[in-house]
Amino acid sequence: MTALRILTVDDSASMRQMVAFTLRSAGYDVDEAEDGKIALDKARVARFNCVVADVNMPNMDGISLIRELRQLADYKFTPLLMLTTEAGLEKKQEGKAAGATGWIVKPFDPEQLVATIKKVTG
Amino acid sequence: MAAIDLSRFQATFFVESREGLDAMETGLLSLESGNAEAETVNTIFRAAHSIKGGSATFGFKAIADTTHLLETLLDQVRGGKRHADSAITDALLSSVDVLRGMLQRAEDGQPDTHGDNELNARLSSLLDGTPAATVAAKTSTRFSKWKISFAPKPDMFLTGNDPLRIARELEALGKLTSTCDFGALPALRDMDCTRSYLSWTFELEADVERRKIEDVFSWVEDECDLHIDGIESAPAPVAVVAAPVAAHPTTTAAPSAPREKKEHADGDGSIRVSITKVDGLINLVGELVITQAMLLQQSANLDPGVHERLVSGLAQLERNTRDLQEAVMSVRMLPVEFVFSRFPRLVRDLAGRLGKRVRLRTSGEGTELDKGVIERIIDPLTHLVRNAIDHGLEMPEQRADDGKDGTGTVTLAASHQGGHIVIEVADDGRGLDRKKILAKAAERGLPVSESMSDAEVWDLIFHPGLSTAEKITDVSGRGVGMDVVKQNISALSGSVEIESHLGRGTRVRIRLPLTLAILDGMSVSVGGEIFILPLGYVIESLQPAVDDVKSIAGSSRVLRVRGEHLPILPMAKLFGVSAVRNDNARDGVVVVVESDGRKMALEVDELVGQQQVVVKSIETNYRRVNGIAGATILGDGHVALIVDIGALVRTGAAAA
Numbered sequence: 001m002t003a004l005r006i007l008t009v010d011d012s013a014s015m016r017q018m019v020a021f022t023l024r025s026a027g028y029d030v031d032e033a034e035d036g037k038i039a040l041d042k043a044r045v046a047r048f049n050c051v052v053a054d055v056n057m058p059n060m061d062g063i064s065l066i067r068e069l070r071q072l073a074d075y076k077f078t079p080l081l082m083l084t085t086e087a088g089l090e091k092k093q094e095g096k097a098a099g100a101t102g103w104i105v106k107p108f109d110p111e112q113l114v115a116t117i118k119k120v121t122g
Numbered sequence: 123m124a125a126i127d128l129s130r131f132q133a134t135f136f137v138e139s140r141e142g143l144d145a146m147e148t149g150l151l152s153l154e155s156g157n158a159e160a161e162t163v164n165t166i167f168r169a170a171h172s173i174k175g176g177s178a179t180f181g182f183k184a185i186a187d188t189t190h191l192l193e194t195l196l197d198q199v200r201g202g203k204r205h206a207d208s209a210i211t212d213a214l215l216s217s218v219d220v221l222r223g224m225l226q227r228a229e230d231g232q233p234d235t236h237g238d239n240e241l242n243a244r245l246s247s248l249l250d251g252t253p254a255a256t257v258a259a260k261t262s263t264r265f266s267k268w269k270i271s272f273a274p275k276p277d278m279f280l281t282g283n284d285p286l287r288i289a290r291e292l293e294a295l296g297k298l299t300s301t302c303d304f305g306a307l308p309a310l311r312d313m314d315c316t317r318s319y320l321s322w323t324f325e326l327e328a329d330v331e332r333r334k335i336e337d338v339f340s341w342v343e344d345e346c347d348l349h350i351d352g353i354e355s356a357p358a359p360v361a362v363v364a365a366p367v368a369a370h371p372t373t374t375a376a377p378s379a380p381r382e383k384k385e386h387a388d389g390d391g392s393i394r395v396s397i398t399k400v401d402g403l404i405n406l407v408g409e410l411v412i413t414q415a416m417l418l419q420q421s422a423n424l425d426p427g428v429h430e431r432l433v434s435g436l437a438q439l440e441r442n443t444r445d446l447q448e449a450v451m452s453v454r455m456l457p458v459e460f461v462f463s464r465f466p467r468l469v470r471d472l473a474g475r476l477g478k479r480v481r482l483r484t485s486g487e488g489t490e491l492d493k494g495v496i497e498r499i500i501d502p503l504t505h506l507v508r509n510a511i512d513h514g515l516e517m518p519e520q521r522a523d524d525g526k527d528g529t530g531t532v533t534l535a536a537s538h539q540g541g542h543i544v545i546e547v548a549d550d551g552r553g554l555d556r557k558k559i560l561a562k563a564a565e566r567g568l569p570v571s572e573s574m575s576d577a578e579v580w581d582l583i584f585h586p587g588l589s590t591a592e593k594i595t596d597v598s599g600r601g602v603g604m605d606v607v608k609q610n611i612s613a614l615s616g617s618v619e620i621e622s623h624l625g626r627g628t629r630v631r632i633r634l635p636l637t638l639a640i641l642d643g644m645s646v647s648v649g650g651e652i653f654i655l656p657l658g659y660v661i662e663s664l665q666p667a668v669d670d671v672k673s674i675a676g677s678s679r680v681l682r683v684r685g686e687h688l689p690i691l692p693m694a695k696l697f698g699v700s701a702v703r704n705d706n707a708r709d710g711v712v713v714v715v716e717s718d719g720r721k722m723a724l725e726v727d728e729l730v731g732q733q734q735v736v737v738k739s740i741e742t743n744y745r746r747v748n749g750i751a752g753a754t755i756l757g758d759g760h761v762a763l764i765v766d767i768g769a770l771v772r773t774g775a776a777a778a
Contacts, residue, residue, distance in 0.1 A: 012172040014135035018128065018179065056171045058164075070280070076316070079282040085175065085193075093344070101282035102341030107178035107186075110128070119287060 003029040004121050009039040009053040022110040036060025050079045050121050063098045070099035079120035135176045136229050142169035147218050151466045154211045167196040182228045184237035191245040265352030266329040273321035273347040283342050291338045296328025400453050407450045408736035414443045415757030456496050458536040459487035472511050479518050479529040486536035491543050502607040506547040514551030548629040554622040580620035584608040612768050643735045646726040649699030652762040659767040663713040681723045692725045717771040
């Protein structure tokens with residue numbers, strides 16, 4: 001079986017590296033993007049099984065990214081998760097309205113992240 | 123899975139957090155000056171947000187706490203709920219400072235356990251004095267058996283959620299029995315396969331808290347009708363006191379502001395490389411240059427007719443080596459902006475403290491300079507800028523009386539001039555007062571006269587006796603004096619000159635070499651050894667006539683050059699090598715050098731030639747040797763010492 005492909009989107013290099021490293025160690029095939037725009041371009045070219053996006057990013061934020069992705073036929077039912085801080089109740093709702101599957105609350109530890117991804121990718 | 127060590131990402135976190143703080147600072151200053159673009163607040167917010175996320179993830183709680191407050195405040199500004207007045211910018215700028223310190227301590231392995239309480243209190247009080255609202259945790263009761271009815275709304279699939287996943291998660295908690303209700307299922311031809319028509323009733327035998335189950339459904343809360351009922355108590359209910367979950371008042375998200383096209387300097391694939399790697403590369407290229415010079419020297423005796431291809435190959439090698447060297451050196455080059463960017467903040471704080479109004483102009487930020495040089499001009503430049511504001515610029519009222527703009531201007535400019543970089547610090551203040559300086563100098567017993575040129579008078583302020591005598595204020599009385607500024611610049615093989623007009627302002631011009639790693643040198647031989655004299659100091663070399671050399675006071679001699687008498691420094695004696703020739707310079711050669719405006723004649727045996735040499739540090743490889751600036755390896759493999767002419771002239775002058 002080929003590894004599931006995950007796209008991690010975050011403008012913070014350390015977070016991105018952490019997420020990518022963690023998921024790679026768990027056996028996923030991970031691609032990285034620095035903002036929503038780059039992520040959208042990547043997602044149009046390749047098919048990802050799950051997208052994990054930060055909310056606050058330059059050029060295109062996570063919520064707009066999710067909204068755009070949901071409109072693509074390939075991503076109609078794909079799990080799209082947002083990384084958010086504990087405070088962002090409204091952000092969560094905004095994200096859901098845009099079509100987010102769910103969220104991962106920051107800070108999270110690596111095990112939690114892997115468990116969540118496992119959960120949504122089945 | 124095994125715990126993942128997060129420490130490997132910490133270095134990246136520190137680097138990007140520092141960059142974030144720099145961006146916040148720059149953004150805050152432009153916000154204050156009213157030059158902010160729509161995107162500025164967002165940039166500041168994102169920086170705080172990223173630092174908060176990273177610090178929480180990497181376990182720096184105190185940093186996370188402070189940035190959390192910052193973020194909340196910034197979110198309100200961003201959402202237009204609050205105007206970024208000076209109280210807020212002040213608090214935010216202080217936070218930037220505090221966070222820098224906290225990051226440093228965290229990086230040094232002594233993370234703060236508590237944050238800066240004073241700052242946190244200040245931020246909290248700015249936040250409308252609204253204390254963090256405490257939201258009681260949802261009723262958290264524990265049962266051993268649960269009944270859950272779950273009816274997804276038709277469009278639940280469209281968010282990528284799947285009832286099957288939820289069922290699997292419930293199953294992970296305990297024994298699960300499910301009943302599916304097909305009642306809402308339409309006729310096949312009316313069915314839309316992207317919609318959900320089913321609902322379920324689950325019975326779960328799991329001794330868990332209600333929260334556990336609610337968590338499973340948390341993503342779909344609004345997309346389903348959900349009832350969770352505990353139907354059997356656990357045999358021995360455990361008293362669970364739920365810790366109150368702290369939440370803070372959230373504000374509405376900002377309407378996504380029109381995004382301006384942002385230039386991505388680092389967008390097109392730059393990488394971070396440690397300085398030691400770059401220096402390693404530079405060293406290797408240095409070795410290559412030496413090897414290439416050696417080959418060239420060895421091939422000089424070959425008959426070009428016979429070895430045509432070898433000779434042309436060597437010529438090619440020489441070109442390639444030079445290109446490679448330039449390319450590698452350019453890696454170490456940083457834009458001057460690196461230094462200039464710290465001044466807006468300094469100027470702002472200083473102007474505030476002194477009650478002056480100052481406008482800072484910078485130009486030529488893109489001019490590149492060796493990293494080593496850049497780091498060492500920070501202090502001198504800071505001192506010059508402080509001086510310009512403290513002593514140069516007048517108070518606003520006085521400026522108005524003099525018919526000047528009440529806001530003074532300090533200009534920082536960098537540019538390339540030949541093989542040098544010129545950095546200027548200029549102000550439009552009161553200018554230097556020739557009379558006062560002369561009087562002060564005379565008072566200190568310095569040899570001065572009314573007939574001195576302006577340039578000579580301005581040079582006096584670099585004199586140690588004079589610069590410390592300046593009025594000591596809170597601002598420029600601290601730290602380095604002008605003499606130290608000059609010393610620092612000289613240590614970089616640079617020079618400083620001043621131009622000033624009374625009432626119109628002062629301009630300090632610093633000339634620096636592009637790099638410290640390579641220098642143009644004149645090679646001379648003394649007692650069979652080769653020494654390198656940095657070309658920048660050399661004025662001329664000549665073979666003195668017997669009549670021009672005069673002995674004075676025993677052993678020391680002077681040389682008369684066009685009416686000027688210069689002390690002669692016999693290099694052979696100085697460096698303890700035996701001169702090939704007798705030491706009365708009858709048929710020897712002298713090289714006239716100048717440093718800090720003082721000239722001196724160095725006596726050598728012979729001039730060998732001029733060449734670029736790669737500087738190797740003596741200090742790191744051996745120890746510091748007075749009078750020697752470094753060493754280099756010559757084409758024939760011999761080591762030659764590079765003479766520290768600045769030091770020779772200083773000690774020579776002291777001895778004289």
